[in-house]
Amino acid sequence: xxxxxxxxxxxxxxxxxxxxxxxxxxxxxxxxxxxxxxxxxxxxxxxxxxxxxxxxxxxxxxxxxxxxxxxxxxxxxxxxxxxxxxxxxxxxxxxxxxxxxxxxxxxxxxxxxxxxxxxxxxxxxxxxxxxxxxxxxxxxxxxxxxxxxxxxxx
Numbered sequence: 001x002x003x004x005x006x007x008x009x010x011x012x013x014x015x016x017x018x019x020x021x022x023x024x025x026x027x028x029x030x031x032x033x034x035x036x037x038x039x040x041x042x043x044x045x046x047x048x049x050x051x052x053x054x055x056x057x058x059x060x061x062x063x064x065x066x067x068x069x070x071x072x073x074x075x076x077x078x079x080x081x082x083x084x085x086x087x088x089x090x091x092x093x094x095x096x097x098x099x100x101x102x103x104x105x106x107x108x109x110x111x112x113x114x115x116x117x118x119x120x121x122x123x124x125x126x127x128x129x130x131x132x133x134x135x136x137x138x139x140x141x142x143x144x145x146x147x148x149x150x151x152x153x154x
Contacts, residue, residue, distance in 0.1 A: 005089030009074045012089075012096030013067045016149065019100025020063020023107030023142075027056030030111025031118065038122035045121045048128055052114020055139045059103045059110070062146040066099045070153050095152035102145030109138030 031052040039046040070092045113135040120131045 002085045005085035006074065008089035009070060009092040012093035013070045013074075014096070015093075015100040016063045016070065016096035017067040018063075020066075020103040021060045023063075023100075023103030023105070024056050024058075024060035025107070026104065027059065027107035027110040027114065028053055030108070031056065031114030034115035034118040038118040041122045042125070045118070045125060045128075049114070049118040049121060051132065052110055052117060052135055055135060056107060056110045056114070058139070059106055059142045062142055063099050063103055066095060066146065066149045066153060069150065070096060073153055091152045095149035098152070099145050099149040102141055106138055106142035106145075109141060110135060113138050 031049075035046060035049045035052065038049060073088070074092065113131075117128070117131040117135055120127045
């Protein structure tokens with residue numbers, strides 16, 4: 001029973017870290033070409049538009065934190081009972097799955113919103129403050145999943 005809990009927990013760690021990195025890479029790969037293209041028209045907006053890349057990278061950090069806390073929880077638990085071991089293994093698995101799947105969704109949202117932000121800001125720089133709102137809301141999805149995963153893992 002304890003080995004199954006470790007297996008489920010390890011899969012949760014893997015899902016959290018791997019899918020978060022995939023989500024971050026999706027966000028960066030969608031927004032970065034638009035930022036580079038907008039920078040050729042107006043070089044002064046590149047530094048503002050880089051917020052999309054920074055927020056996408058934060059998704060990978062959230063997944064890494066959940067993964068590390070999961071590992072620390074697995075190793076420190078001691079598995080007092082078989083029922084407690086199964087509970088902990090499933091909670092870590094579900095926490096990792098929640099973080100990973102939400103990271104992919106947030107990465108897609110950040111990538112598309114960041115691409116639109118760069119294009120809109122290159123066209124009309126005064127639109128930046130309005131165009132950044134969808135980007136922040138897409139990041140909020142990852143933050144909500146991060147909090148939910150932490151509540152399951154710790």
